Amino acid sequence: MDAFNNLLLTLDSFLGSSAWFPFVLLGVGLFFTIYLGFPQIRYFRRAWQVLGQGREKQDQKGDTSHFEALSTALSGTVGTGNIGGVGLAIFLGGPAALFWMWMTAFFGMATKMVEVTLSHQYRETAEDGTIAGGxxxxxxxxxNMxxxxxxxxxxTVLSSFGTGNLPQVNNIAISVESSFGIEPMITGAVLAVLLGxxxxxxxxxxxxxxxxLVPSMAVLYLIGAFxxxxxxYAxxxxxxxxxxxDAFTGSAAVGGFLGATFAYAFNRGVNRGLFSNEAGQGSAPIAHASARGHEPVSEGLVSLLEPFIDTIIICTxxxxxxxxxxVWTEKHQTSFQxxxxxxxxxxxxxxxxxxxQALFGWLNIGNQTEVSSFSGDLTVVDGRVLDTQDVTIIHARSVAEDVLFEQNGTPYNGTVTVADGQLTDSSIQLSGQSLIHSAALTTVAFGYxxxxxxxxxxxxxxLVLFAFSTAIAWSYYGDRAITFLLGAKWVMPYRMVYCGxxxxASFTDTTIVWNFxxxxxxxxxxxxxxxxFxxxxxxxxxxxxxxxxPGESDKTS
Incomplete structure (x- = not known):
């Protein structure tokens, strides 16, 4: 798993975590914002009007209403990105990351309008009689490409697992275990059956x-947040x-949080913003293509509401x-991954x-620091490293405290071998005080x-509702992609693999899931x-x- 995680990190360094990707994503959104005359502002009111016009004509081409299409797309975006994703962004980049999530959402409203309009324009009827688009x-x-x-x-098939499946149930399982003590495997088994x-x-x-689900879970979440x-309030x-x-300077060190550079906060904020609202990813157009109506732009207007609801409201x-x-600056008792x-x-x-400062450079800048990985043997007595050992344990980008080494649930005694900063014996588990992130961070915060x-x-x-609804929506995105690639007969095998x-993923390493x-x-x-473009x-x-x-188009869309 470590080798696979390292491969994912290498790929991510050239893709989402690269210096150029945030500029491409924001750049396309900025271009369409200017090119179309700020549609996220000009058409914001009309988008709500189209959504609230009532039932569409049943004889029009499509499988769903405007509201159902929006709900399906929202269920695909309102998920762990809003709970675990925000927690991960702030954990990595500090408060500044939230600003760049907002920017991704604002410009993403224009991008989403464009991609949905095009997908609705060029949708078709699949061999099983359903609408296929995207x-x-x-x-x-x-x-003709x-x-x-x-x-x-x-x-899309890969991302249906990477975006809509694996991180959703993984975060559900962690949160349910934290709150109710239920084993992740049990949670995963029950939800997999329900999903099917x-x-x-x-x-x-x-x-x-x-x-x-979408309106109900939004109301419940608002109550808990307020x-x-x-x-x-202070x-x-x-x-x-x-x-x-901090938006243009990076976030300073506070408490256990060791700070983040501007570049890191910018990159993580944009990256998590994309994971949250999916503007530009091409997923929501698949859901909106199923909406009844003949006017593609009307459906595009409805879709621009998604990043606003998802990121500017819920993520905020x-x-x-x-x-x-x-809570983001405090260390908490946790099992180390x-x-x-x-x-x-x-x-x-x-x-x-x-x-x-030394640790800040090591975490955020790389090799421009005197900090180096430890290699060698550590002597552990009753689960504790002897004080004479010259080593510091870092977990979740923070200095870990009160660290306990365990094997098979009991304090470890003996020698632990470390190679390039990593334990060589995977049977030894560590726990202690450190920063936490993702869904665990948000879950703890809601207790304050x-x-x-x-x-x-x-x-x-x-989180169960958010993430489960996301998994439902992404199963549809994946089966439309399978239909395009292999035909409708392969949809059922895909669904079986998806549920498996x-x-x-309910009991897989969280960090690997997020990296995938x-x-x-x-x-x-x-x-x-x-x-x-x-x-x-x-x-x-x-x-x-x-x-x-516009009036006539809306009435018949």
Whole structure:
């Protein structure tokens, strides 16, 4: 698993974590924002009007209503990105990361409008009678680029696991175990069965379930979030100040958090913003292509609401919960994960400024520091490393404290071999005090409010609903990609594999899951952004024609 994780990290360093990718993603959104005259502002009110116009004509082409299509797409985006993703972004980049998540959402509203409009324009009827659409159909039918369409469809299948499946159930299992003590394997087994019962019914059953789940889970989450924000109201303004003041400078060290450079906060914020709202990834157009109606731009307008709801509203609430409670700077008792663990030579104390600076450079800049990985043997007595050993244990980008070595559930005694900062014996488990991230961070933060422990129950239940609905939506994206690649007969085998992976991921290393997600997201996004940019003139023409008779277009869409 370590070798696989290292491969994912290498791929990610050239893709999502590269210096150029955030500029490409934001650049396309910025281009369409200017090219179409700030559609996220000009059409914001009309988008709500189209959504609220009532039932579409049943004889129009499509499988779902505007609202059902929006709910399905939202269920695909409102998931662990809003709970675990925000927690991971702030953990990595500090408050500044939230600012760049906002920017990704704002410009992403224009990108999403464009990609959905095109996919609705070039959708078709599959051999089983259902509507099939998405960027792969645009690439093949309009651009005559079958090779690009196949590449995107394969990436969509991979991303259905990397985005919609593995991280969703993984975060559910962690949160449920933290709140209720239920073993991850049990959680995974139960939810895998439920998932299978839903997705076997196809898009119509999926749309019915998600259109019920999305509003309910949003209300529940709002209640839990405000229960934390209200008693910590004195920290709200300082939190916003930190978000904006750190946006172009990076986040300073606070508590156990060792700081982040501007480049790191920018990259992580944009990357997590993409994972949260998926604007530019090409996933939501697959859901919106199923909507009844003949006017592609109307469906595009409905879709621009997604990044607003998903990131600017829900992710902001999550961010305020984490920042106002200050939980992100505190160390908590946790089990250490191998992918987050490193042993370094020498003794470092994060209360000392010189040590903080050295560790900051090692974490954020790389080799431009005197910090080096530890290699050698450690003597452990009753689960504790002897004080005479000159080593510091780093977990979750923080100096770990009160570390306990265990084997088979009991304190370890003997010699532990370390090679290049990693334990060579995977049977030895470590636990102690360190920073936490992802869903675990958000779950703990929800306990710092009026509801106390009940707040953690709310976020755990919300996470189950958010993540489960995301897995449902992404199963549809994957089966449309399979339909495009291999035909409708391969959809059922895909669904079976999808449910099996959902179970297995419930007890897999969290960091590996997130790294796989980071790679698969970009493999979808790059070909989709390329195709949408090539068709910029066509989109502008569609929008111009729509503007000539917007009232009539809306009524019949």
């Amino acid at each position: 960027p792969m159909y645009v690439m093949e039918k309009r651009l 079958r090779w690009l369409a196949v590449l995107f469809a394969i990436a 019962l839903v997705i076997v019914g196809g898009i119509k059953r999926i749309a019915k379930v998600t259109s019920t 229960a934390v924000i209200i008693p910590n 920290n709200i303004i300082p939190s916003f100040v930190a978000v904006f003041s 609430l999550t961010g305020l919960v984490i920042l106002s409670s200050n 191998a992918a987050d663990l490193a042993l370094i030579e020498g003794r470092y104390d994060d209360s000392l400024e010189a040590d903080r 409010g009026l509801l106390g422990g009940a707040g953690q129950v709310i976020v755990s239940f919300s 992976a959902f179970f297995l 997600a980071a790679v698969t997201i970009v493999l979808m996004t790059l070909p989709n952004l390329f195709a949408t 090539l068709l910029r003139k066509e989109v502008k023409s569609l929008v111009a024609n729509y503007n000539k008779t």
